[in-house]
Structure formats: structure tokens, C-alpha cells
Amino acid sequence: MAAPIRRLPSHLVDRIAAGEVVERPASVVKELVENSLDAGASRIEVQVGGDGTQRLLVTDDGHGMTPDSMRLAIERHATSKLPGEDLLTIHSFGFRGEALPAIASVARFTLESRPPGTESGWRLQLDGGELLFDGPAGLAPGTRIAVEGLFARIPARAKFLKSPRTEISAIHDTLRRLAMAHPNTAFRLLHEGRRLLDVAAEAEPGVSGLARRVQALLADGADMVPVDFLRPDLQIGGLAGLPAASRATSEHQYLFVNGRPVKDRLLVGALRGAYAERLPAGRHAAAALFITLPTDEVDVNVHPAKTEVRFRDPARIRASLISAVRAALEAAGIRPVQAAGQALAAAFAAPVPNEEQFSLEAVATQRFLTDIGYPKQVSEASRDWVRPQGRSPETLASANLAQPWPVAESPPAYPLGLARGQVANAYIVAESADSLVLVDQHAAHERLVLEAMRGRAGGAPLAQPLLVPETVQLDDHAAAALEAAAPQLMELGLELERFGPETILVRALPAALGQPPLKPLLTDLADELAAGDGPAALTARLDHIAATIACHGSVRAGRALSLAEMNALLRQMEAVPASGTCNHGRPTFLRLTKSDLEKLFHRR
Known part of the structure; x- marks a missing residue:
């Protein structure tokens, strides 16, 4: 007989929600830094201890929270980012009603915040979702969140983590992607006191500031060309890598939708299509592309971690991305192999002078001399061909080889x-x-x-x-x-x-x-x-x-x-x-x- 249906205890519900949001330390960093960006922070610092499970500290200078707002923030299904009841009307980094309580349910969690203009801040301390401290704290205006002992209460989850180097690499990559999309915010990442990332806020807004931020964060930023594509209700900008600077994996492709870093299969496929016949098999172009469109044209809630999106008109987005990148590459003189082959075929298909003007031998020799860089020696008014002084077709041919071709008397x-x-x-x-x-x-x-x-x-x-x-x-x-x-x-x-x-x-x-x-x-x-x-x-x-x-x-x-x-x-x-x-x-x-x-x- 099947077991009866029952309501799960709240602590189990929190852990289930944590499984959707908190996959690894980099997931925690992503959630907390995105909250800092939504709070209008101009400076964000992330400090990491160990592999990220020991300690994560995120500090910002955003608008902060009052004590009442802080208490609501650690409750499930509480958010300041959904003004109405339409889940598609999201102008921030999304509906984060599960993030803070989910993180607090699997770690020791300290939330400190102080709105500008107030005399002091406030602190909430939780362990495994249980409130331990609720009182005043001294800190500068902004918010500071510490996460310690991540997954300590769920050791099975910790077994699925990668090596410490890989986890730190994931945190670094997460913060780098967020820093690319927000050039007007300064970012710093410290691991055990060692600085892994440090970029100042760009003074100039717009495309130029965005390009400078991307080039500052990517080692191969100099081998990229600008992309600038503008259509009604759609803008695609950023940088696309030259084929000569392609990479062995696709990890150096950074794609953003309305400022949100995504790893969407539609966009990755479109980028691959844009480089079709420009890259050899197994190579991947580096790119940092930013797609901006109205919020009602994209659904950001199709994935718990918001890494995938759904477009209202995916065919239009795919075609536009391919067109934008190809236009940038062609402007830089990068043509596909097929186009180069067609141009070569067109050159060979050029009209040949009729036999009344030139002999076949003269035409063939003219083409040969032109190919190797010699000036045209065919008279326009005569059928006679003037051979260059001191040269014969035989000596010209041998001059272009390291040594003469051997003539085998018998088959090799x-x-x-x-x-x-x-x-x-x-x-x-x-x-x-x-x-x-x-x-x-x-x-x-x-x-x-x-x-x-x-x-x-x-x-x-x-x-x-x-x-x-x-x-x-x-x-x-x-x-x-x-x-x-x-x-x-x-x-x-x-x-x-x-x-x-x-x-x-x-x-x-x-x-x-x-x-x-x-x-x-x-x-x-x-x-x-x-x-x-x-x-x-x-x-x-x-x-x-x-x-x-x-x-x-x-x-x-x-x-x-x-x-x-x-x-x-x-x-x-x-x-x-x-x-x-x-x-x-x-x-x-x-x-x-x-x-x-x-x-x-x-x-x-």
C-alpha cells in the first residue's frame, strides 16, 4: 500500500530549495553578487577561504536594508524584485525569493546591512536556518554577507564538489562574467588574501566602457573585433574573437541577455553558426556578446539558476546574432573558406579573349606571368606575345622551386x-x-x-x-x-x-x-x-x-x-x-x- 501524502517539514523544504539554487560555492557567489548589483552597488568585494565552502564574504556599498527588511529577506518567497504578480515583468536579476533562506539552510549565515543616512547597522546570524542573533552591528553603509561551513550539515552534497582549484576557478569565472556585464561597478576577488581579480569602475558609460571592461578581463581581448548591431527592440554589442585566436574549448565564450550571464544552447549554437567555415573543426571562437531586448520578449525563469532563458522569437535572435558576428568579421576582412573559393572560381571564370585577338598559348602565358607577379606582357593591339628579356617559360618555372623536379626513368x-x-x-x-x-x-x-x-x-x-x-x-x-x-x-x-x-x-x-x-x-x-x-x-x-x-x-x-x-x-x-x-x-x-x-x- 502506498504511503499517505503529507506535508514536508520546513527544514526539508528549505534543503530542497537549496538543491535548486546552491550547487557549489560559485552558485552562492552568483546569487549574492547579483543581489548587490540590484541594490545599486558601485563597489563589490568577494573574499574566499579554502575552496569556498569554508568561508565566503561578499561586501557591497549598495542601498542596504532596514532590520525589518532583513528579517523578511531570510523568509521563503519574500522579495523586493517583483513589484506586481507578473513573473515576466522582471527588471532586476530575477525572482530571488528562494536564494537567501536556501543558502542559510545549508550553512552558517551572517547578514549585516546599513542603509545610507542611518547611524548604525543590523545583524542577523543563522545556523542551518535557525536564527541565533538579531541585533545591532557596526559597519559602513551597504551590505555584508558571510557564508561559512557550506554543506557542513549535508556532507553528501560536498562529495560532489570538484577539486579546490576547480571550485576557485568557477568562482573566478562567475565573478568575471558579472564584471563584464557591469562596467560601471568595481569588482575585487580575493582568495586567502591573494588578489585574483581587481577592476575599477569605468568612467565612460555605453559601448566604449563595456569594450574596455571586456578587454581588461580577457587575456586575448586584443585579438577581438567590435560587434555593433542595432535593430528595433534589439541590440547586440560586444567583441568577437578572430579565428586565428580560437581556443580548444568553448569556455571563453561569454554571452549575456539584458546584463545577465547565460549559457544558453540557442545562443551557443548561433555563435557556432556565425563562425561556420571560418574555424577548423574542434576549435572555438572567443567572444563576449551582450544582447539587449525588452523584458517581455524573454523569460528568465525557465531555469532555477537563471543560466538559461527562453525567447519569444528564438529564430529572430539566432539570425540576428549570426548576422551581427558575421558583419563584424567581414568588416575585419575575415571571409569564409567557401566565399574565398567562390571568389577564386569567379577569377578563373573571367571572360577569355577570343582567338582572333590572342592565341591560346599567349593567354596561358599571360595568366602564368600574372600569377607569379610579372607585369602583363601581351600586346593589346597585336597577336604577338613579347617574352620578357632573358626569360623563358622553362627558367621562370624552375625559379619558383627549391630545386628542379626529378624525372624518373622508371616508376618509383x-x-x-x-x-x-x-x-x-x-x-x-x-x-x-x-x-x-x-x-x-x-x-x-x-x-x-x-x-x-x-x-x-x-x-x-x-x-x-x-x-x-x-x-x-x-x-x-x-x-x-x-x-x-x-x-x-x-x-x-x-x-x-x-x-x-x-x-x-x-x-x-x-x-x-x-x-x-x-x-x-x-x-x-x-x-x-x-x-x-x-x-x-x-x-x-x-x-x-x-x-x-x-x-x-x-x-x-x-x-x-x-x-x-x-x-x-x-x-x-x-x-x-x-x-x-x-x-x-x-x-x-x-x-x-x-x-x-x-x-x-x-x-x-
Whole structure:
């Protein structure tokens, strides 16, 4: 027989509400700082002890609360942010009727506040939701809230927390997102007395102040272009990252709706669509975009933590976001691959002079000379072509190669053949005994570098010490992630150490890498490490991290290779069984047999 329905005790109801609002220390910081912003604070300071469960202290200089308002604030379903009964008419950070009592139910909670113009403040002290003290307190105008022993009464909840470094990183990220959206407020974050974030209030309001705040908070803010999109009842502004400064994860995408930080799937998908054909697979653009629209066009109450929203017209928002970002990228000269290909096709489809004016040989030679930078030598009034002095087509062709093409008397015996040339400085063209072989030089060398890193003798990493160690400037977040993973990275031949709050000292690199650009390499590694959860997850991701290192150390597309270098790469590929695919699973070479070629030319 089923148990009868009963009312739950109030302390259980509070803990259920806490489960919806208080997931981790960063959730508490988000709720309390948003309350400070709604109170009109111009300065907010957050102090963190331990991993955030030991102590959180949020202090602001907002308008404060009277003792009666403070007592109401710790009761369930009490708020100052809902003037009427319409849940959609919210002009603040939302309906917070559950936040303070939910936090107080799972921690030791102290609320102190003093409105401006009053002689003294007031203090309420609670433990697990039970009121312990209700009396006067001395403090400056504003509000101060301390949360201690978070989840001490619910140890099962604490088991789901990540490592202390990850929890502090989440708090840092939460405050950074709020600071981006409110440039006219000063923010400071202290962890055990160490300053992690400190930004002053921007004196100039509007888009310019917003852009300066974003650039002050993002290490790669200089590699971004402004976005300014204005339509009736809709504005999209902020900064969009250049494709060349893309990241390994999407953690550097900051999206805001009416000043509220969100992680909405619709907006993330729209941003991905805006960079379609501008980024390689697996890369993510950095961005800080702010969407402003009427409050009745968006519902902020579809998620307990207010991290997702629902738009009245989602198709319009998605299309507008894509248009805004693409317009900014195109203004900066960033065109999609397809558009570049269409432009190239259009160039080849240009009208060709008729045979009465020029011979086919003259036209072909004219195009050839133009492509390699020589001036036009075709007479406009004559069918005769004037060859440049001292030059012939044969010498011009050989001048653009590192060495002449070898002419094989008999078909080459190598499995991948003999290199004949390079297309677009990215693909090697080779001829084997019975086929044409096309090789993606970057993908192929990437695999070879990875296999060389894996082929350690006796467990000793193949590392190449640097004669002079190099320093790389990163944000505090990234530097901490790399410092924590230094022993595991040493196994891959990458030796580094922390050299200040935002500096990493690189002492050795994997021998197979050569000398890659260090900042992009370390930035991507930090992003990969941030996605892991503790030593076990890091160990499982070592192969993926090794692949990232190999990618940065391999021959890039766009690099001209000599025939000797091309053939050396082909011979190395033949010696490595796994060279048929790159580290990301893509093919490194394609083979077209004589039969395939005959089909392409309709000879069969």
C-alpha cells in the first residue's frame, strides 16, 4: 500500500530549495553578487577561504536594508524584485525569493546591512536556518554577507564538489562574467588574501566602457573585433574573437541577455553558426556578446539558476546574432573558406579573349606571368606575345622551386611514391608506380610528431632543454592549471614551472616539436586541462593533450617545402604504421590509381 501524502517539514523544504539554487560555492557567489548589483552597488568585494565552502564574504556599498527588511529577506518567497504578480515583468536579476533562506539552510549565515543616512547597522546570524542573533552591528553603509561551513550539515552534497582549484576557478569565472556585464561597478576577488581579480569602475558609460571592461578581463581581448548591431527592440554589442585566436574549448565564450550571464544552447549554437567555415573543426571562437531586448520578449525563469532563458522569437535572435558576428568579421576582412573559393572560381571564370585577338598559348602565358607577379606582357593591339628579356617559360618555372623536379626513368618503388610538387603550400603531390598520391602535410606531420612523442625509450621523456628558458604570460587561471599538471606534462617532455602569478617558465620541450610558438601551445593546454576533473581525468586525457602539443609542433599548411623535405616526410610516413590518419581521425593522404584517373576523365 502506498504511503499517505503529507506535508514536508520546513527544514526539508528549505534543503530542497537549496538543491535548486546552491550547487557549489560559485552558485552562492552568483546569487549574492547579483543581489548587490540590484541594490545599486558601485563597489563589490568577494573574499574566499579554502575552496569556498569554508568561508565566503561578499561586501557591497549598495542601498542596504532596514532590520525589518532583513528579517523578511531570510523568509521563503519574500522579495523586493517583483513589484506586481507578473513573473515576466522582471527588471532586476530575477525572482530571488528562494536564494537567501536556501543558502542559510545549508550553512552558517551572517547578514549585516546599513542603509545610507542611518547611524548604525543590523545583524542577523543563522545556523542551518535557525536564527541565533538579531541585533545591532557596526559597519559602513551597504551590505555584508558571510557564508561559512557550506554543506557542513549535508556532507553528501560536498562529495560532489570538484577539486579546490576547480571550485576557485568557477568562482573566478562567475565573478568575471558579472564584471563584464557591469562596467560601471568595481569588482575585487580575493582568495586567502591573494588578489585574483581587481577592476575599477569605468568612467565612460555605453559601448566604449563595456569594450574596455571586456578587454581588461580577457587575456586575448586584443585579438577581438567590435560587434555593433542595432535593430528595433534589439541590440547586440560586444567583441568577437578572430579565428586565428580560437581556443580548444568553448569556455571563453561569454554571452549575456539584458546584463545577465547565460549559457544558453540557442545562443551557443548561433555563435557556432556565425563562425561556420571560418574555424577548423574542434576549435572555438572567443567572444563576449551582450544582447539587449525588452523584458517581455524573454523569460528568465525557465531555469532555477537563471543560466538559461527562453525567447519569444528564438529564430529572430539566432539570425540576428549570426548576422551581427558575421558583419563584424567581414568588416575585419575575415571571409569564409567557401566565399574565398567562390571568389577564386569567379577569377578563373573571367571572360577569355577570343582567338582572333590572342592565341591560346599567349593567354596561358599571360595568366602564368600574372600569377607569379610579372607585369602583363601581351600586346593589346597585336597577336604577338613579347617574352620578357632573358626569360623563358622553362627558367621562370624552375625559379619558383627549391630545386628542379626529378624525372624518373622508371616508376618509383616507394609505397607513397616520389614527390613531384606542392599545391597551395599545403598538399604534396606524389607519383607512385601506379597511382597519384595527395598528402596533407600538416595532418601527416602531426601524426608523426605524436608517434615520436609516444615512442619514449625506457620511459624517459624525449625532452629538449632550452638553452635559455622562455617566459610566457597567461592569465592566473591558465597558469594555475598548468602548474597543477606540471608532473604529468613532464611525462610528455614538456618541463615548465610557475614564475609569478601570471607567468609560466618553459625549461624544456618535447624533442619532436622543434620550436613551436609557445603562447598558443600553453593556452590550448590550459583549456584542455581545465576540462578535466582531477588526476584520474587528467591521466585519461594525456593522449589528447599529447595530440594538442603535436598539432602545435607540426608543419603548418601554408609553408613551402623543398622536394627533399617532401620526400623525407613521405619516407617517415611509410615507416609509421599509424600515419594513415592524423591525431583527430582525418586522413593524411589520398590515393588515386590509374583506373580512378581514367574514370575521372571518362576514359572508362
